[in-house]
Amino acid sequence: MKKIFLLSVVSIVCSVTCFATVYLPAIFSDHMVLQQNSTVKIWGWSEVEEKVSIKPSWDTTTYYAAGNSLAKWETMIKTPKAGGVYTITVKGSYNEIVIQDVLIGEVWLASGQSNMEMTVYWGLKYDEEVKNATNTSIRFFHIPKSSATAPQEDVRAKWVVCSPEAMKGFSAVAYFFGRKLNEQLNVPVGLIAAAWGGTPAEVWTPEDVVKNNQVLNEAAAKIQPSKWWPNLPAYTYNAMIAPVTGFKIAGAIWYQGESNTGTAATYQQLLTAMIGSWRQKWNTELPFYFVQIAPFAYNDSNVCALLREAQTKTAASVNNTGMVVTSDLVDNINDIHPKLKKEVGERLANYALADAYGKTGVAYKSPAYKNMQVEKNKIRIAFNDAGKNLMLKGKEATNFFIAGDDKNFLPAKTKIEGNTILVWNETIKQPVAVRFGFSNRAMPNLFSSEGLPVNLFRTDDWPVDTSPVKK
Incomplete structure (x- = not known):
């Protein structure tokens, strides 16, 4: 009799595991923040033609989807004004997933190279800010360094609640940007960080955008390989940006350019193309605010000035973008990583508050010629x-x-x-x-x-x- 019972259990387990269970990409996990007052996409994988229900706790609506011929499903759900805490229940034929501790608020992407990647662990002296970093209304989604030759569908990451320990390992610029938004807008803020020190902008741009443009393709060929970061077009875009382009965000902040000083003549065209490609993937004209690279003792004369000039021209010519100037935020001219990241993050936040959120009385634009x-x-x-x-x-x-x-x-x-x-x-x-x-x-x-x-x-x-x- 015991043997028959054991066989029955094995049979039941097999009957379940032989079918695909519904599962979600990492961007949908406990502690996440969804963009407020929006229609957002939720997607995942399942058995072909398997019916999937999606039930958010903020209203009485249940949304439905079904696995397609690629065993994928997606649906659009409506989010309310900022608030929480909520749950989202995703149920298939064989399993159920309950996403806990969901907030509704403002979601921003932070990307670039080392000055965006830089954390407190890099020697930043923010002891008091770390001590006071407990804030359940700020959430982090840190995408680890990874590369791929083709666009990926998922990343190895998870949402975490802002705490002193979490804050120390997160982009300092992004944290101070998000903290100010949280304080001034009084809404939850979700921050997605995807940055890699040393990377040229080409690696953050879809391959076809670079390869199909002779000027950009020739400039990309001049970038020297490195043992510390990829140098080929799209490699970090494919692995660190593409997997989250379906996730609704309010906008993006960008701190990059130092690795493109050797190709400053084409940087305006490159950055303009990259911004356009991201907007196409997100299917909206995202606000895009970036940091002008800081003064530094480069080995070649005036390359920093030419790159900054290219950034200035981009901000002036591309709609719904903005640039913050940081020529006064340098503590060591021989260090390419200025440590005044709080001020940089807050200048970016001021730009977003005034330009994206319509806050008045905020000084956010530097005088320009x-x-x-x-x-x-x-x-x-x-x-x-x-x-x-x-x-x-x-x-x-x-x-x-x-x-x-x-x-x-x-x-x-x-x-x-x-x-x-x-x-x-x-x-x-x-x-x-x-x-x-x-x-x-x-x-x-x-x-x-x-x-x-x-x-x-x-x-x-x-x-x-x-x-x-x-x-």
Whole structure:
């Protein structure tokens, strides 16, 4: 009799395990945050034609799906305004999954290279912030470094609740960005981090976008291999971005560019194409805010300035994007990883609060070059987003240079007049061009009255020296 019972148990187990059970990608797990007031996609895998029910606890609606010929299913569900805690029950023919501790709020993706990847463990001195990092309304989804030759459908990650320990191992820029959104919007915030130090933007861009563009393809071929990160187009996109492109997000923040200084001439085109490809995959014009790379003692002259110029042009030409300037947030010019990540994250948050969420009274745009006017032996520079006044942090403005038609730039004197500035050099009687902060190391001291640094610029389009720096 015991043998018959044992055989019966084995038979039952086999009858269940011989069929596929419903399962979900990692992005749908306990502690997750879903985008509020939206129609969001939920998907997974099952037996072909298996009926799947999806029941969120925030309303009485039950949604249904069925496995297709690829053993996949998906459905769209409506989310309410920010709140929680909720559950989502996913039930198939043979199993049931209950996703616990679900919040509804604002979800953002944070991506890029090392300055976005950087955590407290990298030597950041945020002891007080770590101690006070317990916040059940902030959730992290950290995608580990991985690469693939084709787009993947899942990642090895899970949602975790913000705690001191979790915060220490998460992107510092992303954390401080999310913390400020949480404080100012008073809603839960979900942060998806996908960053890898050293990676050029090509590896975050779908392969066809690069390969089908001769200019971008030729630039990508110039990127040198590294033992520390992939260098081929799409490798990190395939493994770290593609698996979550179906997950509804509010927008993306990006900190990258240092590894593209050698191909700065094509970076505007590359970043524009990458942003467009991401928006196509998410099927919406995502707000996309990025960090201008900081001053650093590069080995080649002016490559940092040219890359920053490309970033500036991208922000000016691509709709629903924005750039924060960080020329004043450098603690060591010889360290490519400035440690002032709290300020960077909060500047990004201010941009999102004002631009994406319509918050008023938030200073978020750095003054940027508008136009120039020659006035006898001087040039007057006007700015966008300068407010009523410009101000100096110091007695004399630094990093201004002026040239005549001989293209020889000399240090300039300056005078602030409201939200414009006069620039001149006594030896140049007929000036034609001005450059400001246009070098690798420049940390100018000109700011808006709200305290945001004026963005670097040049009024000319002359060739720029990128020869090795003389030691």
